[in-house]
Amino acid sequence: MDDQTRMLAGLTGLGGLSQGDVGDPDSVRKQLGQPQQDIGDILQQIMAITDESLDEAQARCWPEESPAHWGGSDDPAEGGGAGGGTAGGGLPLNFQHRKHALNCHRMKPALFSVLCEIKEKTVLSIRGIQDEDPPDPQIMRLDNMLLAEGVSGPEKGGGSAAAAAAAAAAGGSPGADGGIEHSDYRAKLAQIRQIYHSELEKYEQACSEFTNHVMNLLREQSRTRPISPKEIERMVAIIHRKFSSIQMQLKQSTCEAVMILRSRFLDARRKRRNFNKQATEVLNEYFYSHLSNPYPSEEAKEELAKKCAITVSQVSNWFGNKRIRYKKNIGKFQEEANLYAVKTAVDAASVSAQASQANSPATPNSGGYPAPCYTPDGRL
DNA sequence: AGAAATGATTGAAA
């Protein structure tokens, strides 16, 4: 007994397994009359065909005779006799005819469903585990980041919101120059966003095209070989996995681009801007008029921030820097101190109309702590 | 181009 015959025996022995698909065996038997012989016939035909190489078969492809005699006929005698097939000495069978006959055979659907089931079982046992598709944490991370950066997600809103938040974080003044940076950043982000979306679209289109192609191919083939819908599904899943891995690369490189953009545009240190003259004046005025205790309260900071159009923390930074730098080199700041002292005095004079004070070079600190007397150690 | 000025950051201290 050769391998094929053994396999054949195995197949026919699987009747029980396929009952669900084939239907009630009794009714089939009634319809066919000779079920055993039918199955034997069809399997022998398959064997005969698969015995030949495609080349052989095609080489022997004879001009078509009417296939009707095969299609409808339930006389399998010829096929059976052709078991030895090609070299059998009788009339050489037309390959096309045999194929056609097989396709039209009434047992074909049943046989295919059995074969599908067997295939399903073996395929599942081979890679049943890796079929589950847990959401990749890596891709989720990338998705979240792109969403947070306003690259993916809702259209314009996300992008500008992120840019605005970033600008705020950078502490950029909302003045004219701040606006330029802001729009520049936004433009670059929009560019990245556009590239990302067009690439994504391309990938998705390619993916769906390819998927469709494969599905059509498999559906086409399912007429001539047993392919279950489940198998097609699995193939689609495989394709999608492949494409999503490509997508991940895209997401990764987009993330990188955004990070670079961020660091270039939004790192406050890199994008430091000097405060405008007026703001510096306001801050200096406060500093020198409170030289004895140059520590503005929270409220005062807020007020100064508002006046200078900067943030409270920028005010804090400024005072921190100013105190330490003043202390380090009081001499250097003496001129500045006098200047602001005069300034505030003049202002006070113009307000209170007490011109007599305007000539005093001392600080207007009524507390009596002239500028050079400020020492951080002896705060008061 | 190099120096000085300046706003921001960081880590320690109070």
Next chain:
DNA sequence: TTTCAATCATTTCT
């Protein structure tokens, strides 16, 4: 938490 002190990175001045 706030401030100090040192330092960084950039801008502005010479």
